[in-house]
Amino acid sequence: MNFKVDLxxxxxxxxxxxxxxxxxxxxxxxxxxxxxxSSAMKRPPKGIIIKTEEQIEGIRKSCKLTRDILDYxxxxxxxxxxxxxxxxxxxEYTIKHGAIPAPLGYNGFPKxxxxxxxxxxxxxxxxxxxxxxxxxxNVDVTCILNGYYGDASRMxxxxxxxxxxxxxxxxxxxxxxxxxxxxxxxxxxxxxxxVIQKHASENGFSVVRDYGGHGxxxxxxxxxxxxxxxxxQRGMQMFPGMIFTIEPMINEGKYQTALLSDxxxxxxxxxxxxxxxxxxxxxxxxxxxxxxx
Numbered sequence: 001m002n003f004k005v006d007l008x009x010x011x012x013x014x015x016x017x018x019x020x021x022x023x024x025x026x027x028x029x030x031x032x033x034x035x036x037x038s039s040a041m042k043r044p045p046k047g048i049i050i051k052t053e054e055q056i057e058g059i060r061k062s063c064k065l066t067r068d069i070l071d072y073x074x075x076x077x078x079x080x081x082x083x084x085x086x087x088x089x090x091x092e093y094t095i096k097h098g099a100i101p102a103p104l105g106y107n108g109f110p111k112x113x114x115x116x117x118x119x120x121x122x123x124x125x126x127x128x129x130x131x132x133x134x135x136x137x138n139v140d141v142t143c144i145l146n147g148y149y150g151d152a153s154r155m156x157x158x159x160x161x162x163x164x165x166x167x168x169x170x171x172x173x174x175x176x177x178x179x180x181x182x183x184x185x186x187x188x189x190x191x192x193x194x195v196i197q198k199h200a201s202e203n204g205f206s207v208v209r210d211y212g213g214h215g216x217x218x219x220x221x222x223x224x225x226x227x228x229x230x231x232x233q234r235g236m237q238m239f240p241g242m243i244f245t246i247e248p249m250i251n252e253g254k255y256q257t258a259l260l261s262d263x264x265x266x267x268x269x270x271x272x273x274x275x276x277x278x279x280x281x282x283x284x285x286x287x288x289x290x291x292x293x
Contacts, residue, residue, distance in 0.1 A: 047223040049215065050241035055148070056282060059217040059243055062099065063150030063280050063291035066143045069093050070154050073141075077156050079133045083115040086139060087126035094143055102142035102149060102220050109264060114140035114153075121249050121257055121266040121274040122211055133159030136169055138276045142220065149216050151245050152292035153278040164252060165273055171203045172250040172275035179228075179246045183238060183281055183288035190234040193227040196248045206255035208274070211266065213245040216280060229255075238283045243291070247278030 018029035044050060051059065072093055073086060091112040094101045101112035109125075116124035116138040117131070124138075131137065140153035155169045175196040182191045193207075200207050213226030224236060228248040253272035260267060268274050282289045 058148035062145035208249035
């Protein structure tokens, strides 16, 4: 745990040295601003892992590799290729760079990446499906590099999609970006779902409720769960050193989901389109760092 987090998580006395390292007494430095947000004096909920600087650097490197893999996929993806080919690209690139594809074998998942086309919301399994002109596809990559996890996904538009498909892809990305902009120390986690649902609804779309973001870094899935729809204020604050994903899944039609017989592939109940973008983010001392950018 870094110096500031350790001090902020206990109630400082007026004449203590300020947590910021200025050398000034707390009362002459940050006391007034901290008191405006009393949540700054609370501890993170039980089960939340506050990462050390060393751990953050390791997670940062894994996230950069995840970003590079998605860049690589973007250079090669086109109509006529199969989702199995995407799986091969991701697997080979990951191994070549000294990492492990986290999805492979995770709770029995059979491939190294998730590929979710059109009405597939998430966790699509690569197979011999051929991408067609007009398809939209989410590619979800998670790397394990030196024991640290990095997770991100992107949408790719194949050829010339419909106007509604292009709008959905754009709005889904905007939902993610608006949520990331709300990440800062001592902000309530509930604001993430609030801004996502507001923007999606204003554009005529819905937000999936059955799946959400999650803590990550030392394990694939950690606490807390990140709601992407409006659940109000959660009474759970963000603290410097928290790392989690923001990955809203936005549907063209109804928000409800259905699970296929493979036990993984989630689809829209009405057969309409779904889009998702994802970044791994770290709460910093004064805002947010997007680790997979």
